[in-house]
Amino acid sequence: MSNSVGLLVTLEAKPEKSGELADFLQSARNLVVAEPDTSTWYAFQISADRFGIYDTFPGEDGRRAHLAGSVARALGTKAGELLATPPVIQPVAVLASK
Incomplete structure (x- = not known):
């Protein structure tokens, strides 16, 4: 499966x-x-209080489904309790992968 799009989220x-x-x-x-x-x-930790999520999808439909999916909903319910700032969600284009 070739992945052409992704998301980079920092928390x-x-x-x-x-x-x-x-x-x-x-x-x-x-x-x-x-x-x-x-x-x-x-899911990864950048520093003591900074975290990130990086994911990839074969196309835009998969990325949209993920953004409307279970993880996004769960994070939305916990964001006020856990996060100092709103998540930074950056759509990315996958140029190469292994």
Whole structure:
């Protein structure tokens, strides 16, 4: 499956909420597994309070479905509790992959 589009999302945890945000991201993997058009999904920690998600899709339909899916809804319900700022969601074009 060739992936042509992706998302790069950065998240900043509220003070003292980094552990909870990390736990949330780890548990979100189970939600993403059920998405047939999410080809790859990575959750990562950048620094003590900054996190990210990078995922890829074969096309725009998969990316839109993911943005309207379970992880987005779950994050929306937890954002006020866990995040210091709104998520920064950047659509990307995949130029090459291995």
